[in-house]
Each structure stands twice: as C-alpha cells, then as structure tokens.
Amino acid sequence: MRGSAVMDRHRHSHSRWPLLVAGSIVFAYFGVEVTGAIVGHSLVLLADAVHTISDVGALSLAAVAAWLASRPHTTKRSFGNLRAEVLAALANGALLLAMAAYICLEAIMRIASPEDVRGGIVSAVAAGGLLANAAAAVVLLRGSRQSLNTKAALYHVAGDALGSAGAVVSGLLVLAYGWRLADPLASIFIGCILVYGALRVVSDATHVLMEGTPAHIDVAALCKDIDEMALVVGVHDMHAWTITSGYDAMSAHVMVKNDCSRIDTERLLERVRQLVADRYGIAHVTIQIETRDEECEEAHVPEVVVHLENHTRLKARR
Secondary structure (H helix, E strand, C coil): CHHHHHHHHHHHHHHHHHHHHHHHHHHHHHHHHHHHHHHHCCHHHHHHHHHHHHHHHHHHHHHHHHHHHCCCCCCCCCCCCCCHHHHHHHHHHHHHHHHHHHHHHHHHHHHHCCCCCCHHHHHHHHHHHHHHHHHHHHHHHCHHHCCHHHHHHHHHHHHHHHHHHHHHHHHHHHHHHCCCCHHHHHHHHHHHHHHHHHHHHHHHHHHHHCCCCCCCCCHHHHHHHHHCCCCEEEEEEEEEEEEECCEEEEEEEEEECCCCCHHHHHHHHHHHHHHHHHHHCCCEEEEEEEECCCCCCCCCCCHHHHHHHHHHHHHHHC
8 A cells, every 4th residue: 555655646746747847838938928919909819828827827736736646645634635636627627617708708899899900910929829838738748648637737738729729810810801800709719619628627527526437447347247256146335436537446345155264255355456456447446345144234335236236146046
C-alpha cells in the first residue's frame, strides 16, 4: 500500500510540469491579445484574450490541484488529496460555462450594433495566439490520457486554439469584404466551443464525485468472471468507482463453499486480485469472503448483481 501511495505522489508530481509549462506559454501571449483587441476594436480578439487568461487560471488551478494530490496520505484522509484534481476539473468546467455566457452576451450586443474592426490586426494577432495554444496543447496532450485534471486544462487550451482560428477567419473576412458581423459571429463560435468542452469536463468530474462506475469497467462481466472461479458460489455487493484519474477501486463480497480451508481462501483472494488488476485495471481491491451459512450485513445489492447472484445460487444447487 505504501508503494502504491509513493507511485501516486510521483505521478501527480510529474503531472504538474506540463501544466506549468503550458500555462507559461499561454500567459506570455495574453498581453499581445489584449493590446490587439483594443487597437483593432475586436470583440472576438478580446474574447480570445479573456479565454486565454481563463486558460492561465485553469492551468494554475490544475497545477495547484496536482500538487495537493501529491501530498502524503494521513490518518484523517486515507486517500490523501487525490480528488483535488477532480474538484479542480469541475471548477474549470464551471469557469468555462461562465466565460461562454459572457462572450455570447457581448456578441449578441455587437450583432445589433457592429463596430469598425481592423481585420489585419485581428488576423495577425489571432494567428500568433493559435501557434501559442497549439504549442501548449502539445505539451498537455500526453498527460491528458492519465489525468482528468490535465484533460480539463487541455480542453481549455484546445478551445482557445479553435477560438484563435475563428478570430483569424473573421479578421480575414473583415479585411477582404468589410463584413463587420464576422467578428461577433466568430465570438459566438468561441462560446459554443467553450460550452461543449465545459459540459464534457463537468460530466466527467461529476461522474467521479458521484462514485459512478468507471466507463471502461463492465460490472456484470466482472461479477461473472469472479463467479466462474473455482470454489466461488456467489458474488454480491459489487461496487466499482474512481478515486481519481487513473486510479480505480473495487469492493465485493464473494461467497465460497463451506468447506474451504484458509489456504484455499488465500489463494482465491490472490487469483481474484490478479484477475481484477490484469483484465480490468483496478488498482485498489477489497474482497470480503463469506460462506453460504453466513448472513451478509449489507442491505443494498445493485440490481445487476441480484440477477447474477440468483444465477450463482442455481449453479450451487446443481
């Protein structure tokens, strides 16, 4: 268990560096975008600049959360601060939704009263922002596969990159055709990108906080795999959940034959843990062994497991 805790701290400590590097890249270009928005009278560039500074805040928050997650476990917090990353992801998603509402409101006002936008400045500045966000996204891409927190930060940066691309297009349209509505319409496009990313992040984070079953784990199949092992006559009270990104947990009650010896039970436990780790990638496993003569204290049994339990009872009678 101690070795696992050390590995968790190392993983979360390592995940801070991409966040810090990406945040530095994005922040370095923020001032340029604000200046360009003021000089070019562009809402889409201002929206992109606001999105950029929200990225910096999101990346900073994510880095702090990764640091908290790397702190040692204590007796009061047996899992440490591992879910700080999930809370940060939820906060980032809420921030994205707020920014989307602000940008869309301003865009609607601009549609009613378009301003004279300097398209050349908008396109040039937005192109630089696109390159900066692309570089930050590359830095975050690998870490996003293992961390929901980093994944949320990547959505921020990727959304900002798409927003910069929209600003480039709107600037070119204004420059070539004098179409001033391109600026607020591109701003609405950025708002839609923000909403899409925000809803995905909030959904994923909420699922973890509600201790939902990880998407890659089929609980019914897991119960069946354990049930089919030698000496096992039933499986019930199966629960699988995510503690934090890349760290899943599982608990279950496994019924065995009444005449099982202690050695048989210990060997069965080892086989179950090996199965769960190899086939389902679950790191934290808690198994309670019961015999058919023992009365389970748990009152709640998930419906999918009830059917499997009935199946195993029929198997035992045979």
